[in-house]
Amino acid sequence: MPLKLKRYPGRGPNWYIRGTVRRRYVDETTGTADRAAAEDIRIKREAELLRESIHGPSLDCTFADAAVEYVASARLTGTQRYSIIGRLRRDGAMSPNLVDALGHLPCRSIDQVAIDKFIRDHHARSAATTIIRQVITPATAVLTYAAARKWCDEPKFQRPKLTRQQRKGRTAWATPDQAQQLIAGAAAHLQPLLIFLFWSGTHQRGYDPAVGRR
Numbered sequence: 001m002p003l004k005l006k007r008y009p010g011r012g013p014n015w016y017i018r019g020t021v022r023r024r025y026v027d028e029t030t031g032t033a034d035r036a037a038a039e040d041i042r043i044k045r046e047a048e049l050l051r052e053s054i055h056g057p058s059l060d061c062t063f064a065d066a067a068v069e070y071v072a073s074a075r076l077t078g079t080q081r082y083s084i085i086g087r088l089r090r091d092g093a094m095s096p097n098l099v100d101a102l103g104h105l106p107c108r109s110i111d112q113v114a115i116d117k118f119i120r121d122h123h124a125r126s127a128a129t130t131i132i133r134q135v136i137t138p139a140t141a142v143l144t145y146a147a148a149r150k151w152c153d154e155p156k157f158q159r160p161k162l163t164r165q166q167r168k169g170r171t172a173w174a175t176p177d178q179a180q181q182l183i184a185g186a187a188a189h190l191q192p193l194l195i196f197l198f199w200s201g202t203h204q205r206g207y208d209p210a211v212g213r214r
Contacts, residue, residue, distance in 0.1 A: 003046045017042050021049040031074040064103030066146040083138040096122040107152035115157050128160035
């Protein structure tokens with residue numbers, strides 16, 4: 001049966017593509033809750049499957065091709081989008097991005113060596129958390145998308161080691177002024193509890209509004 005759009009209760013608002021094309025069963029997310037966008041993806045995916053059934057998988061699909069399709073289907077915004085396709089700076093140049101560096105390469109040829117070179121060229125002084133967020137995670141996402149379409153194998157990249165503090169994350173402390181504002185803005189029945197927590201330090205190394213952090 002041809003591919004159709006379907007929503008599954010409990011799986012969120014996104015549309016899924018479901019059906020069979022030349023004996024190949026498909027049940028995958030479009031990555032979007034927009035009906036018109038999902039329909040465009042369904043049409044493109046069905047044509048892609050028909051082409052592959054005749055000519056075989058496109059082994060020469062480039063990282064740029066996969067990246068553009070992935071960004072469009074997932075409707076990415078923010079850091080991950082900029083890491084993949086770049087962001088236009090005020091000076092008219094594009095920020096360093098994976099497509100500029102790796103876009104010309106076939107997905108199947110992007111390995112740890114290619115990723116390491118990109119890190120050396122653009123993130124030599126970056127923290128491990130930045131490398132994971134701006135290189136490893138987006139590159140893995142694009143190539144996982146490509147692997148699902150048989151353009152390459154599943155990606156397996158090494159992640160830089162995190163320090164204990166990086167694994168724990170950053171602890172944000174309230175300043176005395178912030179503590180006072182929180183107490184003043186709380187409901188009347190909660191104010192005594194907040195005063196007790198801040199002044200006693202029961203909430204772990206809190207701030208005493210009068211004397212500062214314990």
